[in-house]
Amino acid sequence: MTANFTYAASEKTSMKTNSPKKIENGLKRLLVFAGIVFAMELIWLFGVSPFIPFSVVEVQDFKDLGRAEILKMSGIGETSSFMSTNVKEVQERLSACVLVESARVIKRFPDKLSIFLVPRQAAAAALTAVGSKQKMLYVDRYGVFFKTGEAGEEAGSLPILSGLENPQLNMRLPAGLKPLVESISVIASSSPELLAAISEIRIEQKAFDGYDLVLYPVHSPIKVRIENNLTEEVLKFTLLMLNVFESGSQKPEEIDFRSGMGTYKIKEQSLW
Secondary structure (H helix, E strand, C coil): CHHHHHHHHHHHHHHHHHHHHHHHHHHHHHHHHHHHHHHHHHHHHHHHHHHCECCEEEEECECCECHHHHHHHHCCCCCCECCCCCHHHHHHHHHCCCCEEEEEEEEECCCEEEEEEEECCEEEEEEEEECCEEEEEEEECCCEEEEEEECCCCCCCCCEEECCCCCCCCCECCHHHHHHHHHHHHHHHHCHHHHCCEEEEEEEECCCCCEEEEEEECCCCCEEEEECCCCHHHHHHHHHHHHHHHCCCCCEEEEECCCCCCEEEECCCCCC
């Protein structure tokens, strides 16, 4: 009995000793397996997936420039990937398009691409000859002629700029006229009703330096001459003075506000 008891006790002690070792070995195998899986995921994430073509390409297109044209212009194709795409180069290609005011390209690791474009907005329009036809040429707030349209096309409330020497697509206004289109853009945002009262702005270069502006109101035959300083305040004042002259018996052909005070000359009537 004593021998059997001793054997049984020894067997229980052996089982207790082997049990922690089995657990330890199991944990080691589990950790090794987890490490292999983690290493494989890292290899996939950083070594494989960045070279796989984009799974998502987000493109913010607009009326004059569709998704297909944007992707072609940017050089993004079916095989483009996170690693093969140079964001700076793509932005430069898109910004070179005359219809685009600014471009922003964002890569999201590992396989997403976003393209955001800001289109140019017309501040004014001009008429230009294209072959034997006249075309409408749109200019933005930076003075860039970026788009053409048919001459009979409605330009909405955009004022027509005249007096320009042969404007062409992708050309820029002279530096001295850039403040003009900037001002037109500001007035269009703050007081579009004021701008809608002017149908044409004629640009006349001075003998030595600078420009004069001749405004042609929509509802009056009286022209208004001002300095190259079109602001909301100037426009309000000139329209107010036009109402005063319109109510008079004799209407001047032109009012000159360049000195800050309105001077005018009555057109001589023919005796015949």
